[in-house]
Amino acid sequence: MSLLICGSIATDHLMSFGGRFKDSLVLEQLDKLAVSFLVDDLEIRRGGVAPNMSFGLARLGLRPVLVGAAGDDFTDYRSWLERHGVDCSFVHISDTRHTARFVCTTDSSMAQFASFYAGAMSEARLIELQPIVDRVGAPDFVLVAADDPEGMLRHTRECRQRGFPFIADPSQQLAFSEGDLIRDLIDGATYLFSNEYESHMIESKTGWSADEVLERVGTQVTTLGADGVRILARDAAPVEVKAVPGITAVEPTGVGDAFRAGFLAGLEWGFDHERSAQVGCSLAAYVVETVGTQEYTFTHDQFVDRVRTGYGEHAAADVAANLR
Template sequence: MSLLICGSIATDHLMTFQGRFRDSLVVEQLDKLAVSFLVDDLEIRRGGVAPNMCFGLGRLGLRPVLVGAAGEDFVDYRSWLERHGVDCSFVHISDTKHTARFVCTTDSSMAQFASFYPGAMSEARQIELRPIVGQVGAPDFVLIGADDPEGMLRHTRECRQRGFPFIADPSQQLAFSDGGLIRDLIDGATYLFSNEYESHMIESKTGWSADEVLRHVGTQVTTLGPDGVRILTGDAEPIEVKAAPGVSAVEPTGVGDAFRAGFLAGLEWGFGHERAAQVGCVLAAYVVETVGTQEYAFTHQQFVDRVRTAYGEQAAADVAAHLSTVS
């Protein structure tokens, strides 16, 4: 059995300008805008929803399969992921395009100039899942995260046609998708992941009520930021799990991806929804306390201790039973 994680692969290039952009702008001349800014630093961070989730799964001792498209510049990133337990054998490498890239400069007032280059991500639509499954085995789940929309649609339809259980996680693509596309991406999903705002956007764009959305998916998992997570399944009682306590928040980017990784790890370990969500919340806590989506670290004992502090002895014992077998 395998766990396929499909989604964007990208790098973030983040720069800081100590002044204010507005001091260099002449309102009457914006149609002739041509300015440059001397920045003080450059941070290059690994990103993309699929590698972020795969990294978290790898930290918990699983070996997820990364499915996505990148450029020939993916070499160093691939090495990093493989060192952290991620199978990158099936990443599509473009012959002509660079890996997707987000470039952003932030000034002292937190104003930003940013651009996103999709690059090789647009070739995700060329990836077929069947040959991958033929080599790694039948999937426990195929998670379909934000990516090239045509690629997301192809993966979703293939999962339905071949009977692969899939998880719909359209996240950032919701804002750019119409109701028909969103309905196609989530209908028949075993799980639907979103944050609270995105859950309302799904209802608004699809025209489905909250109950109708739930009738089209097996389980809806909605993250609630610092309030934790809510899990709805058919006629079962709602499950609400509080976020892990004692968090020193630094940077929220990638927190949702980490939660998903922890939740999926819990499912792979055979946990019920509540326990799986607790694992997700603890992994998310590590990310929010760190600058960068894949810069956090912990020993397995530290992770178990944090589960114990947040959710009690039994939760810690359940998690330890799985992590104790992983080096």
């Protein structure tokens, strides 16, 4: 059995602005917006939603398979991921395009302005899943995260056709997608991941109510920022899990990816939704306290202690029994 993590592979250029963006915006003139901000620093980090999630899964002892497209400048990044336990054997390397770039500026209130250059990501549509499955085994889950839209659509349709259980995580692509595409990406998913704003966008663009969305997916997992996460499943009581207490937020990029990695690790360990969300929130805490999406580190004992602090002895014992 295997975990296939499909999504963008990118390099993050992260900048910090000491003020607040909203202080420089004139609401009546947003149609003529032309502003610049003098930033305090620049960090160039490894990123992309699929490697971020894969890194988190590997830190928890699993062996995820990274599925995505990158440029020939991916060599160092590949070495980093493989050293940390990620299977990069099936990354498609473009002959003509650079690896994608994410450029993001965060202000003192954690608001963000960001841009994304697709580059080699556009070739994700060339990747077929079946040859990968033939090599690594039937997937427990195929997670289809934000990527080239045609690639996302191809992966989702192949999962439905071949009966691979899949997780829909369209996230950043929701803003650029029409209702027909979004409906196709999430219909039949075992899990649907989004943040609270994205969940409302899904309803607005698809024309489906919250209940109708849930009819089409097995379980909807909605992250709520500092308030934690809400999980809705058909024929089950809602589950809400608070975020880990005592966090000093430094930079929010990649926090959602870490939550997804922890949640998926919990499912792989046989946990229920509540315990899986606790693992996800615990892993996410490390990212929000760190600049960069894959710069965090911990020992197994430290991770178990963090789970214990947030969610008690029983949760810590469950994690300790599975963490390796």
